[in-house]
Amino acid sequence: MSLEQPRQRDVGVTPDGELDYDELADLLEEYLLDREEHMNAQGFVVRPDEVAAVLETLREEAGFDHLSLVTAQDYQDRYESIYHLKKYSDPTHELSVVVPTTRENPLSQSAAPVFETANWHEREAYDLVGIEYDEHPDLRRILLPETWQGHPLSSDYNQDQPQIVPLREQADPMEHKTQAPDEQDAMFVNIGPHHPATHGVLHLKTVLDGEQVVDVDPDIGYLHRCEEQMCEQSTYRHQIMPYPDRWDYISAGILNEWAYARTAETLADIEVPDYAQVIRTMSAEMCRIAAHLLAVGTFALDIYGDFTAIFMYAITDREKVQHLLEDLTGQRLMFNYLRLGGLAWDLPEPREEYFENVRNFCEYIPERLEEYHNLLTGNELFQMRVLDTGVLPPEKAKDYGCTGPVARASGIDYDLRRDDPYGYYDELEFDVVTRDGCDNFARASVRLEEIRQSARIIEQCVDLLEDWPEDEREIQSNVPRTLKPDPDTEVYKAVEGAKGELGIYIRSDGSDKPGRFKIRSPAFCNLQSMEVLAEGEYIPDMVAALGSLDIVLGEVDR
């Protein structure tokens, strides 16, 4: 579905567009050790010293150009890295490359030379699970402090070991200039973790030459709350659902909940009633509007300086959609509204009044967008600041695994709502907004237009809900009280979150809690592209680029 049609059919695709795993297996015959069946795709098991060659072949020959996620996990007899591959042209074509390593020598070849995005994913795998990646350009800890002892998600981790390390043993920040400049007048500046521009506790180790950025190295993990491990210790049915609200906590709660709901419903084979799907779709789009309004508002904050009219207008409008969400879910941020197989409860009574409020909002938003366009995209000073700054070319965006508005602003026509439909999206009409600017301006303008499309979706949902027969308003399907999926069932599913592709990988171990719960955070992947956006730019443009990526540290650090 990409703009440019591939010249010839990729290997492993049948003429009617289906994925043919046998043909892919033939392609990889020399590397293939075994084939596994995951719920979303097949897993090809390969040797740990041939990872790069396999991924290279798959990308060049079979068109798997999107490394969505790298999951590392710990079995009793081995470590395992799973590379979840997709295609930007069709995300339903999925393939997992499974790389087992022995417990004694957990060394696996790095995928970073093939996919840039693997760099951070593998650093996280090394940090938390303890797999070492050979030929990795920069294998440091990423979420935990450099001085941390042991790897917490590994089964031989000693929890009782003291972790307090005195300051003098912490690394000297000046040591880690990855590309130390030769010029004498370069200056190292710590931007963050407490800085007005970082929108949270992000630390950018920046090397400046005058006002220009020579090197930037994002240091994350200040907000790491062990979300994955907490989910692994909670039951599928009820205990996990509140956690997704806390990942992207900027009002994108229902979008996050849906990521878990979709994955767990696939895993346990749960049907969701249509009525509930429509309400899910409506509330998720409300969350998207709220999240995008905040993104645009804070982006304006970065460009305009102090709190300005646009930020305040955006917050005012976000407040309106928050009211709608509050009426629906009883909460403003931590909604906890979705349930496996349905919803917590039906629409608020009186329904007519609620529908009217929603309709008024949907009519109000397009008018309001004109105001935003006048203040932002139509403003010449604003254009001067953001056009052609923070450029992310499409090839780079794919390499870094960028998704969501960031990818769409680089001309990549990729939206899971349309390309891998879930919920009620395939019955609804909406456009996927793309821009070819690849710059900060394009990213802001994609978000503004997506607000319009979300309002369109909400209106269609209200139409459907108004006419829904009263006796068919089923909000919850029949789901057992305790879910115990078969042991060693593996599934990876993603939804289109506010920031991009929000995916979850679950492996069941036969109990009522997941054996491994891995989150694919879109902001984590998007943030990694910061080095492309910022290097060579002025500090103000770096700040603008950071704002245009729209990261939420709760989601980056999990």
Add this chain to the structure above:
Amino acid sequence: MSTLLPETISDALGIGGVTGTFLGGVIGAALVGSFILVNTAVAGPWLKRKIMASFWEKIGPNHIGPFGSLIMVADAVRLISKELVVPEGVDRPAWDLAPMVLASSALLGFAVIPMGSILGINVQLADPEVGLAFVFAVASIASVGLVMAGYASNNKFSFLGGLRAVAQNLAYEIPLILTGISVVIFAGSLQMSEIVAAQSQTLLSVGPVDVPAWFGILNPFALALFLVANLAEVGRNPFDIPEAPTEIVAGYQTEYSSVYFVLLYLGEFIHIFLGGAIVATVFLGGPAGPVLPGIVWFLVKIWAVFLFTQWCRSSLPRIRVDQLIGIGWKGLLLASFANLIVTAAIVGVLAV
């Protein structure tokens, strides 16, 4: 020419000679200084917030006092009672002097500003022949203060802010002064009272309304140039680059707290008012205006300029530092030279 304020005071006290001149000067300066400080007190903690609030569709301070106006007292107490944190490694005398230099240099400019008369008293401290040059000169001392603050703070963000402030002031003071000179060519004098007097003639009469020959009306292009350059001079959006909160934290004022912070902030506000006073004197006929006393008109004009800076601040993006320098050197400098030459030509032709 009417009597200046110090003379009026010494006459009223009945003390002549050097002592009288000295006492009159000190008391007059205290009065004018307090008057300006009251204006900044009203502007800074309270009215600015009210103005911004109405731009933002919110309410602003409304809890303490009528319309929240006692927030001025609350804020003053809050700011002054805070601990003065002196960071390690600051360059002490320079670091301490910078806030004082900033605040006092701006205040010094008001010495020569004619603020009109009230109850027959002419409120102007001094009227030297080089009045306008004096104002620009003392206002420029602020740049020294900015560099001192930025360099002495031992903080990289302060340092960047200080460098930006110097670059910006260099790029904008020349157009500012060149535009001012075009007015001097019109008026034929640097003396403030002469400049005001030159604007008091009637340009043309539309029915019963006399349009005065204010330089802002004679040459609106110069007024626009001056307002833009003045925004850069006082560091307000779109030119608030030396502070740029989202980029370099707070620029040169990052490390200042408590009273020093108050002084820096005060310095900025006095600077905005001084910019307003120059605009009023040079382009808007000084204290001239119908019915109301001159000083009221003077206040209206400087507050109008203040409102303009706040309007820009709440709605215009901050441009990038290299763009700012580009606009200053390539755009404003050329425009102000063109303005100067055209003005000189017209004045020359008219004189012939």
